[in-house]
Amino acid sequence: MRYFAAIKYNGNYSYSNKKMRKINLFFVAIAIASVISSCTTVDSTSVGIKFHKWAASEEKQGGVIGTVRGFVWFNPFTQSVHQYPTYVQRVSFDDITVNTKDAAIFRITPSLAYRLDPDKAIDVFLTYRRPIKEIEMGFILTCVFEAYRTVGNLFSSDELMANRGDFESQVRSRLEQSLGSEGFTVVEFTAQIMPPASLVDAIDARNRMVQEAMRAQNEIVRAEAQAQIEITRARGEAEALRIKGDGEAYYNRVVAASLNLLLVQQYAIEKWDGVLPVYTGGGQVPLISLPAPAR
Numbered sequence: 001m002r003y004f005a006a007i008k009y010n011g012n013y014s015y016s017n018k019k020m021r022k023i024n025l026f027f028v029a030i031a032i033a034s035v036i037s038s039c040t041t042v043d044s045t046s047v048g049i050k051f052h053k054w055a056a057s058e059e060k061q062g063g064v065i066g067t068v069r070g071f072v073w074f075n076p077f078t079q080s081v082h083q084y085p086t087y088v089q090r091v092s093f094d095d096i097t098v099n100t101k102d103a104a105i106f107r108i109t110p111s112l113a114y115r116l117d118p119d120k121a122i123d124v125f126l127t128y129r130r131p132i133k134e135i136e137m138g139f140i141l142t143c144v145f146e147a148y149r150t151v152g153n154l155f156s157s158d159e160l161m162a163n164r165g166d167f168e169s170q171v172r173s174r175l176e177q178s179l180g181s182e183g184f185t186v187v188e189f190t191a192q193i194m195p196p197a198s199l200v201d202a203i204d205a206r207n208r209m210v211q212e213a214m215r216a217q218n219e220i221v222r223a224e225a226q227a228q229i230e231i232t233r234a235r236g237e238a239e240a241l242r243i244k245g246d247g248e249a250y251y252n253r254v255v256a257a258s259l260n261l262l263l264v265q266q267y268a269i270e271k272w273d274g275v276l277p278v279y280t281g282g283g284q285v286p287l288i289s290l291p292a293p294a295r
Contacts, residue, residue, distance in 0.1 A: 038076045042069045042083055047121045049082045050074060062126045067118070082125055084132055086118050088187050091136045098148045104157035105196055110144050112175075113188035120183030127182070140179065147174040148191075161195060 042048035050072065052063035065079070072081055092111045099105055116124065116132070128135050151170045152160070160167050168191065176186045 039073050040081050041071055045087045046083045046085050047118045049125045064122055084116050084121050086116050088113050088115050096145050098152040100155050100157045101153050102156045107194040108191050110191040115185045117183045124183050143178040147171045
């Protein structure tokens with residue numbers, strides 16, 4: 001009997017130890033979970049906002065305790081830590097439509113790179129109490145659309161296409177003002193601007209007309225140049241013929257004069273009877289010039 005009692009006692013003792021160990025492990029797990037949930041880390045590329053969950057009065061600044069970094073302790077039941085990244089964020093928005101002052105509709109796909117000013121992180125938190133990605137699709141997108149809508153109404157469709165640099169510069173300037181007032185700094189801002197199809201067709205037609213006019217003008221210039229070449233060549237050929245004709249005429253005159261003299265002399269010889277004429281006061285003069293006798 002003592003043996004079975006000892007076994008029974010030992011069994012109850014072992015069961016009690018196991019039960020106590022489970023209870024202890026449960027409390028340890030709760031303690032670990034409490035420790036884990038009551039601390040967080042905020043690295044150097046972010047800023048943390050520590051705040052009271054249920055204190056939203058103006059006197060308590062919306063429940064904000066302050067900004068924190070590094071290893072942060074807080075009461076998970078009444079407090080929390082919200083983090084905002086302070087490094088450059090990049091976001092590409094879906095297409096938006098903008099009307100110009102002549103009622104043309106442009107499609108624009110904007111892309112933005114921005115940074116949150118750490119000194120204004122509390123103001124951003126008190127205003128929005130949202131993660132940064134939700135702020136992008138809300139407030140920041142609204143600022144982008146407002147900037148394009150306002151500046152777009154200052155340009156006609158032709159002015160916008162001819163002065164895209166000025167248009168985008170004005171949009172960025174307005175965006176920098178609206179975002180800067182809320183604590184966001186614009187780092188880069190680009191957009192793809194797509195005009196309406198009718199305007200694209202008109203621009204293409206106008207470009208074709210300009211190109212055809214330029215081609216026609218080039219043909220005229222080329223034809224004028226070719227004509228000038230032909231005129232110059234013709235003038236050169238005419239001048240060459242004139243010079244050649246003058247030379248031939250001169251040659252013919254010289255030859256003709258020479259032939260006339262020879263013919264006269266030949267005729268005189270044929271008619272001469274061998275007697276030289278005698279002139280008063282002089283001697284005999286030969287009718288033709290005779291060569292001097294050789295000595």
